[in-house]
Amino acid sequence: MSPGPALSTGRPRPWRNAWIVLLAGCPGILSLAAVLPEVPGVPPAALLVQPAFLLAGLAFAGTWAAARCGFLLAGGFRPAERVGQGVFGLLLGLLIALADHATRGFWQAAPGQPPSVLEGWRPSALLVGVLYGGVVEEVLFRWGALSLIALGLRQVLARRVGRPPPWCVAIAVGLAALLFAASHLPALAAGGVMPGFGAAVRTVLLNAIAGAVFGLLFAMRDLLAAMVSHGAAHLGFTLAAMVRSA
Numbered sequence: 001m002s003p004g005p006a007l008s009t010g011r012p013r014p015w016r017n018a019w020i021v022l023l024a025g026c027p028g029i030l031s032l033a034a035v036l037p038e039v040p041g042v043p044p045a046a047l048l049v050q051p052a053f054l055l056a057g058l059a060f061a062g063t064w065a066a067a068r069c070g071f072l073l074a075g076g077f078r079p080a081e082r083v084g085q086g087v088f089g090l091l092l093g094l095l096i097a098l099a100d101h102a103t104r105g106f107w108q109a110a111p112g113q114p115p116s117v118l119e120g121w122r123p124s125a126l127l128v129g130v131l132y133g134g135v136v137e138e139v140l141f142r143w144g145a146l147s148l149i150a151l152g153l154r155q156v157l158a159r160r161v162g163r164p165p166p167w168c169v170a171i172a173v174g175l176a177a178l179l180f181a182a183s184h185l186p187a188l189a190a191g192g193v194m195p196g197f198g199a200a201v202r203t204v205l206l207n208a209i210a211g212a213v214f215g216l217l218f219a220m221r222d223l224l225a226a227m228v229s230h231g232a233a234h235l236g237f238t239l240a241a242m243v244r245s246a
Contacts, residue, residue, distance in 0.1 A: 015060070015063060017063045017067075018059045018060040018063035021059045021062070021063070021143055021223070022060075025055045025059065025135050028133075029051055029052050030048070031128045032048060032051060032132060033045075033047075034124040034128060035125075035128050036048075051136070055136055055140065058143065058145070059139055059143070059144070062147050062148070065148045065150070065151045066223075069150050069154075069163055069169075071143075071146075072221075072223065073143075073222060074223065074224040075224075082224070082225075085217065085225050085229045086228050087232070088232075089228060089229030089232030089233045090232040092213060092229065092233050093233030093236020093239075094236035095236075096206055096237075097117045098240055100116045100118070101117065101118045101119070101240075101244070104119075106202075107201070107202040108198075109196045109198075109199065114195055121237060121238070121241040125234070126235070126238050129231070129234025129237065130235070133231065134230040135227055137183075137230065138214065138218070138230055139223075141211065142176060142218040142223060142226050143218070143223050145176045145180075146176035147172075149176060150164040150169050150171075153172060154168050169219050172215075173219055174212060174215075176215050177208045177210075177211030177214075177215055178204075178208055178211075180207060180208070180210075181204040181206075181207035181208040181211055185204070210233065214226040214229060214230050
C-alpha cells in the first residue's frame, strides 16, 4: 500500500491543527445530548465530560503524531474530489445498512433485538452520525489512534526510517479500525437486551470494514476525506431507511 499524497515532505503542522480539530468536534460532543440516556442524579452535561476530554486529548496527541507521520489535516480543497468522497461514503453507508438488514436473521437473538441499522434509525441518528461520527470519531480513531499507532510501530520496528513505512501504516489502519469497531459494542449492550455472539461479531465486522475504509482515506489523502466519507455514510443509512419505509 502506498501512502500516496497524504505523506507530506514539509515541516510538521503547527499546533493550530489541534485547535481546528478540537473546535470542529465540539458540535459533535454537544449532539450526544440527543441520544444519551438519562442517568438518575447525574446532570446531562456531566455525561459529555468524558467524550470531551477524549476529544481534546486525541486532538493534541494526534496533531503531534500526525505531523511526525506526515499525515495531513486537509490537503487542499478540490470541490469535485470532496464531492466524490461524499458520494463514495454515501454508497458505502447504503450498502452497509442494506447488508446489515438483509442478514439480521443470522445475528438477531429475536426479531428486532438488537435492531439492525434500519430498524434502529431515528432522525437524531443522522444528526449524531454526521456531527459525532463523521467528525469526532475521525479525530479519535484516525487523527489520534491511527497516527499514534503508526508512529509507535515506526519507533519500535523501523527506527532507521524518518516516517512510518507503508506496512506500518497498513497495520495502523487495521488496528485503529478494530478499536473503532470495538467502541460500538457498549452502545449495543446499552440497548436493553444482552447481545448474542452473532450480534457482537456483526457489529465488529461491519464497523471494522467501515473503519478500514476511512483509515485508508485518511492515510492516503487527509483527515477531511475520512470525515466527509464517514459523515456521508450516515446519509446513506438515512437513504436506506427512507427507501425501506416508502
